[in-house]
Amino acid sequence: MREIKANQVKDKVKELFLKANYHIDKDLMNRLEEALDEEISETGKSVLGMIIENNKIASKEEIAICQDTGLAVLFVELGQEVHITGGDFKEAINEGVKEAYQDGYLRKSAVDDPVFERKNTNTNTPAIIYTDIVPGDKISFLVTPKGFGSENMSALGMLKAADGSEGIVDFVAETVIKAGPNPCPPTIVGVGIGATADMAMVMAKKATTRKIGEHNGNEKFAVMEKEILDKINRSGVGPAGLGGNVTCLAVNIDYLPTHIAGMPVAVNVCCHASRHAEGTL
Amino acid sequence: MANIKKITTPLNDKTVVDLKAGDTVNITGYIYTGRDAAHKRLIELIDKGEELPIELKDQIIYYVGPAPAKPGYACGSAGPTTSYRMDPYTPVLLDRGLKGMIGKGLRSREVIDSMKKNKAVYFAAVGGAAALIARSIKKSEVVAYEDLGAEAIHRYYVEDFPAIVVIDSKGNDLYKTEPPKYAKQESDSLRGVPSK
Numbered sequence: 001m002r003e004i005k006a007n008q009v010k011d012k013v014k015e016l017f018l019k020a021n022y023h024i025d026k027d028l029m030n031r032l033e034e035a036l037d038e039e040i041s042e043t044g045k046s047v048l049g050m051i052i053e054n055n056k057i058a059s060k061e062e063i064a065i066c067q068d069t070g071l072a073v074l075f076v077e078l079g080q081e082v083h084i085t086g087g088d089f090k091e092a093i094n095e096g097v098k099e100a101y102q103d104g105y106l107r108k109s110a111v112d113d114p115v116f117e118r119k120n121t122n123t124n125t126p127a128i129i130y131t132d133i134v135p136g137d138k139i140s141f142l143v144t145p146k147g148f149g150s151e152n153m154s155a156l157g158m159l160k161a162a163d164g165s166e167g168i169v170d171f172v173a174e175t176v177i178k179a180g181p182n183p184c185p186p187t188i189v190g191v192g193i194g195a196t197a198d199m200a201m202v203m204a205k206k207a208t209t210r211k212i213g214e215h216n217g218n219e220k221f222a223v224m225e226k227e228i229l230d231k232i233n234r235s236g237v238g239p240a241g242l243g244g245n246v247t248c249l250a251v252n253i254d255y256l257p258t259h260i261a262g263m264p265v266a267v268n269v270c271c272h273a274s275r276h277a278e279g280t281l
Numbered sequence: 282m283a284n285i286k287k288i289t290t291p292l293n294d295k296t297v298v299d300l301k302a303g304d305t306v307n308i309t310g311y312i313y314t315g316r317d318a319a320h321k322r323l324i325e326l327i328d329k330g331e332e333l334p335i336e337l338k339d340q341i342i343y344y345v346g347p348a349p350a351k352p353g354y355a356c357g358s359a360g361p362t363t364s365y366r367m368d369p370y371t372p373v374l375l376d377r378g379l380k381g382m383i384g385k386g387l388r389s390r391e392v393i394d395s396m397k398k399n400k401a402v403y404f405a406a407v408g409g410a411a412a413l414i415a416r417s418i419k420k421s422e423v424v425a426y427e428d429l430g431a432e433a434i435h436r437y438y439v440e441d442f443p444a445i446v447v448i449d450s451k452g453n454d455l456y457k458t459e460p461p462k463y464a465k466q467e468s469d470s471l472r473g474v475p476s477k
Contacts, residue, residue: 041463043445046305047407050443054413064348064358067411067431105357107348107431118318120430149363149385149408181456182363182386184408236464240407241386242445243459273409 002079002137004281006087009139012279013074013096016143018104020277021069022062024055027212028249028274035186035239035246044244048186051239051272066273069106070145072097072127075206081137090129098123109148130202144209144276150183150269154204156197157265165224168193168265173231175267176248181241184271188212189228189251192266193221194258200266207252208270216253225251287441291339292380297402300446302453306404307441312341312383314435316362319426320370327373334425335434338378341404344385346431347421348411356418356437360411361385364403368392375399383444387456397452404444405455417442 029052036048058065074093084092101108101124110125111118155175159167172191176183190210192203215222228251238244249272258264288296290310300306313335315323326333344364348357364384371382372395380401385408388396396403406414420438427433447455 041459043303043459050407050410050413054407054410057416058358058412061351061412063351063354063412063415065412066409067346067348067358067360068362069348105349105351107346107357109346109431120432122430152363180387180460181405181408182365184385234465236460236462238460238463240405241456241460242405242447243455243463245463245465271409 001083002081003083003085004139005085006089006092008281009084009089009092010096010099012141012281013093013143014100016141016277016279017072017097017100017106017145020143020145020275021064021104021106023059024065024273024275025211029055031212031249032272035249039239039244039246041238041242041244043242044239044246047239047242048246055273064106065275066147066271067107068109068147068149069101069124070147070275071110072101072124073144073146073205074127074129075142076129076131077134077140078131079136079138080133082139093129094123094125094127097125097127138280140278140280142206142209142276142278144205146205147271147273150187150271153179153183153269154201155267156201158197159263159265161263163263165220168263169224169227169231171265172228172251172267176232176269177235177237179269180237183269184273185237185241185247186239186249186272187247188249188270188272188274189232190268190270191228191251191253192264192268193253193255194264195256197264197266199256200264201268203254203256204266204268207254208268208274209276210250210252212250221253221255225253290341292341292402293339294400297380297400297450300402300449302446302449302455302458304446306444306446308341308404308444309440309442310438312343312437312439312442313424314345314347314437315342316344316346316432317366318429318432319434320367320374322426324370324373327377337374339380341381341383342374342379343383343406343437347415347435348431350421354415356415356421358411359415359418360409361406364388371395375401388448393448393452393454396448396450400450402446402450403448405447406442406444414443
């Protein structure tokens with residue numbers, strides 16, 4: 001067994017949330033620069049120019065890229081040879097989130113009961129934590145602060161096998177096109193296909209964090225990613241929804257086996273400020 | 282980009298009527314912030330016939346919940362939030378004299394009708410350009426509902442705040458008129474062609 005202190009978990013989580021909220025990855029910055037070249041609308045170009053400038057300011061000054069610094073979502077792979085000492089694993093993660101948001105001048109957006117009081121927890125916790133037990137003696141973290149302008153545009157379709165890939169392409173593209181300017185286009189669209197309703201949505205969320213330029217390893221699904229991307233970009237929605245040919249930067253599909261009677265399709269939309277960071281202990 | 286129109290607050294009928302959907306503007310002067318929770322409280326006061334904590338006449342409300350300010354900054358990152366959540370409350374505020382709103386995203390038919398009736402304007406700021414926009418915010422103070430934190434009503438002094446007129450006082454709506462100009466037919470598609 002390898003021992004890892006709860007405090008190390010806390011510090012790593014804090015470091016990753018600060019990084020994710022201040023710095024847009026190079027792959028996405030490059031894609032935005034390409035989009036600026038591809039965009040034909042003058043207003044669209046101006047919007048993309050502001051986005052690129054914004055991301056440079058945020059990174060240089062270490063301030064939040066977007067004021068909506070999101071709910072704190074983590075995908076954790078916990079090696080089965082790891083023994084956490086000196087504290088509770090989940091508490092350590094939440095403590096790391098709290099310190100990042102309090103010390104890093106990030107907005108606290110979590111409210112406790114979602115219906116009646118909606119009182120701010122003032123810590124941006126509880127975090128949304130997905131933990132997978134894997135072989136090995138390491139813990140790896142993928143953190144993604146998720147803003148709600150785009151999260152609110154999510155959709156779940158319990159499609160039929162007979163709907164086929166065309167049904168999926170139409171459902172996903174229509175979901176994103178109908179959202180128009182609301183999710184801050186140009187967006188990155190995560191799609192989860194198969195498993196159960198809940199797992200499809202988790203896959204969709206995780207898919208939004210894929211490196212730009214990488215495609216599904218299965219050629220048939222990679223083709224579907226391209227078809228959805230093209231269909232969304234033919235809509236004319238454009239940057240900020242003000243018209244143009246760049247509405248979506250990437251469509252990322254993940255899939256899992258499913259039941260003989262169904263074909264769940266989950267769509268999770270991420271704004272152009274697709275923020276995530278990875279680290280290992 | 283077309284010429285930038287410089288406007289100052291408080292707004293008036295003439296300024297508002299001269300603004301056309303598609304105009305790029307820089308706004309200078311005082312503006313108020315407000316989002317879901319603050320709107321709900323304002324409407325509750327109006328329903329009870331009580332006085333509001335701010336005078337709405339000729340003012341602009343910016344739909345924003347800013348990030349906390351780092352030391353040395355007047356304001357933290359402060360981009361627009363999605364406007365449709367304020368739609369149910371907006372016509373009542375426009376009837377009370379509110380002249381402008383800054384946000385992002387679609388508005389309801391009821392809001393647009395009320396904007397035409399009351400001669401009001403809706404500006405879009407670029408969602409996610411929060412660090413850039415914050416540079417135009419020179420002063421920030423909480424004027425009501427401090428307990429709401431980021432959702433409290435702030436008064437900002439802004440200089441050359443960058444925005445685009447998306448819905449003008451005639452009801453012209455860029456979100457409706459612009460995308461069709463760039464939309465392409467299905468036949469242009471590369472359906473079935475493998476990704477690069």
